[in-house]
Amino acid sequence: MIPRTPQQRHEADQRGREAEAEAAMYLAAQGWRVVAERVKTKAGEIDLIVARSGLVAFVEVKWRARAASLGDAIDERRLRRVAAAVEMVWQDYAVQGEDIRIDVILLAPGRKPTHIENAWMPLS
Incomplete structure (x- = not known):
């Protein structure tokens, strides 16, 4: 990977924030309630946490x-990192026995968001 300049990192962070805001609006239009954004843990960051009746979804936005x-935007390594972050905080969000899952939202200009539900299914 080519090292990024501070300006490139700032621009990438800004694009990420815009993508997360777009994903939050998309999910809200689908009946989800945004509970938290950019939740940081020692294992990594969870972009969005959304809820609806009986379900809390931890969402990775790409x-x-x-x-x-977009086909290369998410892989098992990235999902494993998100799952590790979720493991640290899910109890704080699924406080009434809700089911939990990890979803992914893929975004690109001129394209409708792709919502991958239950993207992480760990092998037990």
Whole structure:
């Protein structure tokens, strides 16, 4: 991976924040309530936490400049990191016995968001 300049890191962070805001609006339109954004843990960050009747979803948001790049946006390593972060905080959000899951929202310009439900199914 090519090292990024501080300006490139700032621009990437800004694009990430915009993507998370777009994902939050999309999920709200689908009947979800945004509970938290950018939850930081020692294991990593959870982009969005959303809830609806009996379910709490921990959402990883990925944005790519080209829709063709979305296939490589999420992989098992990234999902494992999200799952480790979720493991640290899920009890704080599923306080009434709700089911939990990890979802992914993929975004690219000119394309409807792709919502991958239950994207992480750990092998027990």
